[in-house]
Amino acid sequence: MCMKIELPCECGKETAQFNNLNNILPPSVIEKVYCPECSGSIEIDKDTMLADNGWIIQYDMDQVRFLLAKIGIQADRVTPEFVFDERYSTWQGVTPTDMVQSIKEREEIVKLAKVDKKKYIETIKAWSINRMQAFMEAGWRKAQPRTA
Numbered sequence: 001m002c003m004k005i006e007l008p009c010e011c012g013k014e015t016a017q018f019n020n021l022n023n024i025l026p027p028s029v030i031e032k033v034y035c036p037e038c039s040g041s042i043e044i045d046k047d048t049m050l051a052d053n054g055w056i057i058q059y060d061m062d063q064v065r066f067l068l069a070k071i072g073i074q075a076d077r078v079t080p081e082f083v084f085d086e087r088y089s090t091w092q093g094v095t096p097t098d099m100v101q102s103i104k105e106r107e108e109i110v111k112l113a114k115v116d117k118k119k120y121i122e123t124i125k126a127w128s129i130n131r132m133q134a135f136m137e138a139g140w141r142k143a144q145p146r147t148a
C-alpha cells in the first residue's frame with residue numbers, strides 16, 4: 001500500500017501530494033517543495049533538486065542513497081531524476097495537485113452517469129485523454145513520453 005503524503009510548499013500557498021513507491025523511502029526524504037510562486041528565487045541544485053514545470057522538489061539525497069542502497073541500488077545511479085522517474089518519491093498522479101483536481105472534475109462528470117450512462121462513458125474517456133494531452137503540452141515531466 002502507498003501512504004498518502006501531503007506537503008505544503010515553502011510559501012504555504014499550495015499543497016503537493018506525493019507517492020513514494022512501496023514506502024521504501026519515508027516522507028522525510030522530501031526536504032522542501034516549492035510551488036511556481038516560491039520557486040522563483042531558488043537556484044536549482046541539480047544534486048538535490050528536481051524541477052518540474054515551475055515546481056521544485058528538494059530531496060534529502062543522503063537519506064535517499066542510504067535507503068536505496070539497502071535494496072541494492074548503487075549510490076552513483078541515484079539522482080533526483082532517478083528518484084522521481086522511478087517513482088521512489090514522486091507526485092501522486094501527474095502533477096503535485098493532480099489528485100485533488102481530478103477528484104473534483106470527476107465528481108462533475110459522475111453526475112452525468114445518473115442521467116445518461118452512454119454519454120457519461122464517452123465524456124469520461126474524452127476527459128482523461130484530454131487531461132493527459134494538456135499535461136503533456138504544459139510540460140509536466142510525468143506526462144512526457146519516456147525514452148528508455
Ligand SMILES: [Zn+2]
Nearest residue numbers: 009011035038
Ligand atoms: Zn509556494
